[in-house]
Amino acid sequence: MRTAILTIATVAAVSAAAGSGFIVGRPQHQATEVPRISLVTAAAAQAMDAPIYYQDPDDKPSYSLTPRKTPDGRDYKAVPAGADVSFDEASAPEAMPPAPMDRKIKYYRNPMGLPDTSPTPKKDSMGMNYIPVYEGEDSDDGSVKLSPGKIQRTGVKSEPAAQRVIRTLIRAPGTIQLDERRISVISMRAESWVQKVADVTTGTRVAKGQPLMEIYSPSVASASAEYIATITSKTTGGDGPFGRGSRQRLMNLDVPDAAIVAMEKNRTVPIAIEWSAPRDGIVLERNAVEGMRAQPGDVLFRVADTSVVWAMADVAERDLGVLAVGQAVIVKARGFPNREFAGKIDVIYPQVNRETRTARVRIELSNPDGALLPDMYVDASINTGAPEPVLTIPESAVLDTGTKQAVFVDKGEGRFEPREVKIGRRGDGYVEVRDGLKEGEPVVVSANFLIDAESNLKAALKGFSDAGAHQ
Structure with a gap:
């Protein structure tokens, strides 16, 4: 009797776990038969293959917990619990993977990356196992x-x-300007008349000492006669204080040195004095006209030396901290795209334009052939990197x-x-x-x-x- 009770209890427990539907109270000899136990195992296996969700028949990322059809009438395919439903890199078995003996599980996280954790093993709504997070994987260093x-x-x-070596370039647009220190103006210091003008026009390149015009001035003529009389006098002598004072008067009237030397050599007073170019350069302005009357201070010629020019570049305010006087600069003119002009920063102007938030930087450039012209657009590249x-x-x-x-x-x-x-x-x-x-x-x-x-x-x-x- 005791054996029969144990057999019936065993069959009932297995039947309940497998969902087979066996009824307690059948004959005892049927419960102890081996074929009955094998039928229970098959039923349990069949239960394991029951669908847990349904997926689109074309394997699209569309799922349903209940049977469903596509818009064209096809059934969603059933996905059993034993199928590979892992969305991670490698397929995981349905059974919860055993934890390593030498590692401790801190918690379990959602397999789909949702902000959901559990202190115990768990499955999500689709039947996927929560992923264990071990102490080594969840280190405090934030890795x-x-x-x-x-x-x-x-x-x-x-x-x-x-x-x-970091090569940091700051690029800034700019224009070419003349070197203020290389511009000369020819004007009279006394009332004068232009007797003759040389074949020189605006834009003509002239050399230092080249004749530009002849001037007659009553003040210059009077001073010249006084100087000649002084240096030819036998009583005063040309080297005395009076002679030096007469020569200084000519110099104060801006008479060229070549004209004074010619007076000393010829011992004659010239009617007109020849004025020459004070430097090599280009004639920027010509106002002298033959026969005109020139008042003191009138600009008759303006000559500029263009062998050295300035590039005035506008540098953004944020880049001013890395600029320094003497830094190398490469300038490219838009009129000469295949040519580079080397220069260096000469001055960083101490003012920022409030509208453009830029500061002006003056770059000194060598221009021996005169290719760079005033007001020409250029692009400057300033190398601020350290070697x-x-x-x-x-x-x-x-x-x-x-x-x-x-x-x-x-x-x-x-x-x-x-x-x-x-x-x-x-x-x-x-x-x-x-x-x-x-x-x-x-x-x-x-x-x-x-x-x-x-x-x-x-x-x-x-x-x-x-x-x-x-x-």
């Missing part, structure tokens, strides 16, 4: 761990920090929040550590790292925004798990 498949699909690439190499990483590796900058350091085996860095100069696609990295440490240079998103998700999950632990 992120990705599977090899995800790293390959997202295109994560790393590059070590290395010493490089010494510095620790650098690609610009794409930096995640800038506006208040701080960070990078992801590749620790190997799919683990990436976020680290705050202090950056410096930029140039040629690289950025200087002043603090936070060591030479040779690899940083993520591609798809780092995806790792950042994974890091934010991990922080959210950790916050949920900590909140659940305190409840």
Whole structure:
């Protein structure tokens, strides 16, 4: 009797677990038969193959917990519990994977990445197992761990920090201006008349000492006669105080030295004095006309030396901190696109334009052939880089929040550590790292925004798990 009761209890328990529908109270000899036990096992296996959800027949990402049809009348296909329904890189078995003996599970996270955690094993609404998070994987350093498949699909690439010379260029537009120190004006210091003008016009290139015009001035003629009388007098002598005073009077009237020397040599008073070019250059202005009367101060000629010119460049306010007098500059004229003119910063003007937020920088350029003309448009490239190499990483590796900058350091085996860095100069696609990295440490240079998103998700999950632990 005791044996019969145990047999009936066993059959009833197995039947309830498999959902087979056996009724307690059948004859005892039927419950002890081996074929009855095999039928229960088959029923349990059939229950395991029951559909847990339904999927689009074309494998589209459309699912349903109940039977459903497509718009064209086809049935959704049933997905049993034993099928591979994992959305991760590798298929996971239905049974909960055993935890390693030497590692402790902290919590279980949602397999679809939702901000939902559980302190115990659990399944989501689609029957997927929650993923265990071990203590080693959820380290307090904030590192992120990705599977090899995800790293390959997202295109994560790393590059070590290395010493490089950063070549930082500041580009600024500008115009060519004449050197103020190389412009000469020819004007009379006394009332004069223009007797003759040389074959010189505006734009003509002249050499120093080349005749420009002949001038008759009563004041100059009087001073010349006095000087000649002084140097030919036998009583005073030309080297006495009176003779030196007469010569100084001619110099005060701006009589050219060549004309004074000719007077001393010929001992005659010239009717007209020849005025010559004071320097090599180009005639910028000609106002002298034969027979005209020139009043003191009237500009008759203006000559400029163009062998050295200025480039006046407008530099943005944000770039002023890296500029210094003497820095090398390369200037390209729009009229000569295949030619470069080398120069250096001569003056940084101490004023910022309030409308354009730019400051003017004066660049001194050599112009021996006169190719650069006044008011010509140019583009200046100012090299602000230092010749010494510095620790650098690609610009794409930096995640800038506006208040701080960070990078992801590749620790190997799919683990990436976020680290705050202090950056410096930029140039040629690289950025200087002043603090936070060591030479040779690899940083993520591609798809780092995806790792950042994974890091934010991990922080959210950790916050949920900590909140659940305190409840």
